[in-house]
Amino acid sequence: MIAFDEAMSRALSMVRPLESERVAVSDARGRVLAETVHAEIDAPRADISAMDGYAVRLDEARSGQSLKVVGEAFAGTPFTAPLGEGQAVRIFTGAHVPAGADCVVMQEYAQRSGDTVTFGQGFGPSRHIRKRGGDFAAGALMIERGTRLSPAAMIALAGADKADVAVARQPRVAIIVTGEELVSPGSAAASANRQPDSASYGVAALAERYGVKIVQIFRAGDDLAALEDIATHALSLADCVIVIGGASVGERDFAKPMFAGAELEFAFSKVAIKPGKPVWFGTAGGRYVLGLPGNPGSALVTARLFAAPLLIALQGGDAPAEIQTVPLPLAAALEPGGSRETFLRARLDQAGLKPVANQESGAQAPLAQSTWLIWREAHAQAQAAGAMVRAIPL
Numbered sequence: 001m002i003a004f005d006e007a008m009s010r011a012l013s014m015v016r017p018l019e020s021e022r023v024a025v026s027d028a029r030g031r032v033l034a035e036t037v038h039a040e041i042d043a044p045r046a047d048i049s050a051m052d053g054y055a056v057r058l059d060e061a062r063s064g065q066s067l068k069v070v071g072e073a074f075a076g077t078p079f080t081a082p083l084g085e086g087q088a089v090r091i092f093t094g095a096h097v098p099a100g101a102d103c104v105v106m107q108e109y110a111q112r113s114g115d116t117v118t119f120g121q122g123f124g125p126s127r128h129i130r131k132r133g134g135d136f137a138a139g140a141l142m143i144e145r146g147t148r149l150s151p152a153a154m155i156a157l158a159g160a161d162k163a164d165v166a167v168a169r170q171p172r173v174a175i176i177v178t179g180e181e182l183v184s185p186g187s188a189a190a191s192a193n194r195q196p197d198s199a200s201y202g203v204a205a206l207a208e209r210y211g212v213k214i215v216q217i218f219r220a221g222d223d224l225a226a227l228e229d230i231a232t233h234a235l236s237l238a239d240c241v242i243v244i245g246g247a248s249v250g251e252r253d254f255a256k257p258m259f260a261g262a263e264l265e266f267a268f269s270k271v272a273i274k275p276g277k278p279v280w281f282g283t284a285g286g287r288y289v290l291g292l293p294g295n296p297g298s299a300l301v302t303a304r305l306f307a308a309p310l311l312i313a314l315q316g317g318d319a320p321a322e323i324q325t326v327p328l329p330l331a332a333a334l335e336p337g338g339s340r341e342t343f344l345r346a347r348l349d350q351a352g353l354k355p356v357a358n359q360e361s362g363a364q365a366p367l368a369q370s371t372w373l374i375w376r377e378a379h380a381q382a383q384a385a386g387a388m389v390r391a392i393p394l
């Protein structure tokens with residue numbers, strides 16, 4: 001059985017990024033840039049005030065000094081004349097600083113009387129002026145190609161005054177849920193032999209977080225002929241098909257056989273990880289197929305470990321960054337690990353990472369609290385509370 005790193009590098013070497021398209025900035029969130037973005041404008045556009053107050057000449061801004069207020073400058077509506085000697089302009093945050101002024105005195109230090117303003121003690125030393133281009137200049141590199149547009153990056157993109165931007169085409173993902181016992185949530189109570197399909201809800205949510213469009217979720221029993229039809233249909237709709245369940249060696253585990261007619265080629269067919277050993281990946285009919293084990297904890301962990309970087313690779317993004325671990329302290333001691341690389345569902349609080357009590361791959365309740373995965377190497381030694389471990393956000 002191969003190790004995680006080997007499985008990931010085999011899978012990544014199979015993935016070819018999708019073509020790009022131009023989208024309006026309003027549709028770009030979560031997408032991966034297919035071009036490097038440069039600024040169209042300077043920011044700030046001009047020297048602007050960082051405070052509400054009075055624009056003055058620094059050499060005239062002394063406490064006790066009275067200046068004549070000759071006009072007002074608002075963000076979007078500047079005072080256009082230059083500032084003369086002995087003059088001040090009432091100015092508001094974001095307004096262009098009038099020519100001749102080189103300091104803004106906050107209004108908290110000003111006493112206004114008619115068209116005269118006098119300043120009290122204690123203002124400065126800051127001049128409260130944001131210089132033109134101090135954030136970025138027109139033509140400056142703003143965001144590198146391959147960056148996924150996070151909420152923060154969206155501000156840099158829109159701030160650069162881009163109307164539209166080249167991004168990778170959004171991958172279309174179909175999910176196939178296999179298992180005679182599975183029904184949609186809300187319908188299981190009616191029969192003792194039925195249980196809710198829960199895994200697909202977590203996997204779909206996770207995939208969407210990585211910028212893909214879920215085109216269809218198929219749910220099917222353990223009938224190979226029916227599954228073959230579904231596989232053909234799913235491959236016709238999607239760039240990537242994610243199959244949940246039927247990954248193991250049971251007599252009715254048809255996740256792989258249903259793609260046999262579509263020339264299934266494996267990158268790997270199981271991996272030495274816990275949970276999720278039966279995870280598999282390959283191509284079929286020119287599409288990508290990722291098979292996740294049916295146990296909900298295994299499905300979620302393998303989706304996070306494999307679907308996240310592979311779907312980002314499909315968009316030309318930085319796949320390794322998606323599974324980059326961060327060091328964090330343990331809030332509770334850990335027993336020695338087993339022979340497979342292990343991923344403990346955990347939550348993070350002030351004291352550090354605390355594994356949830358029930359680590360069984362079939363357990364669903366603990367997933368409600370699980371926001372991190374502790375990543376332990378094979379044959380990990382026991383670790384005390386406070387020891388540093390590697391983890392990724394779930």
Ligand SMILES: Nc1nc2c(c(=O)[nH]1)N[C@H]1C(S)=C(S)[C@@H](COP(=O)(O)OP(=O)(O)OC[C@H]3O[C@@H](n4cnc5c(N)ncnc54)[C@H](O)[C@@H]3O)O[C@H]1N2
Nearest residue numbers: 177196197198199200245246247248253277293294295298
């Ligand atoms: N003899 C062996 N048996 C098993 C092995 C093995 O190596 N040898 N591996 C075990 C491991 S590890 C796992 S993980 C499971 C994975 O098997 P499958 O992918 O074939 O999963 P199923 O048999 O379809 O289901 C397992 C379990 O999960 C429930 N399930 C399935 N899909 C869903 C869903 N969408 N939502 C909620 N729950 C789901 C299903 O009812 C079963 O209880 O195989 C072990 N067996």
Ligand code: MOO
Nearest residue numbers: 275276277298361
């Ligand atoms: O690998 Mo299974 O996912 O351990 O239960």
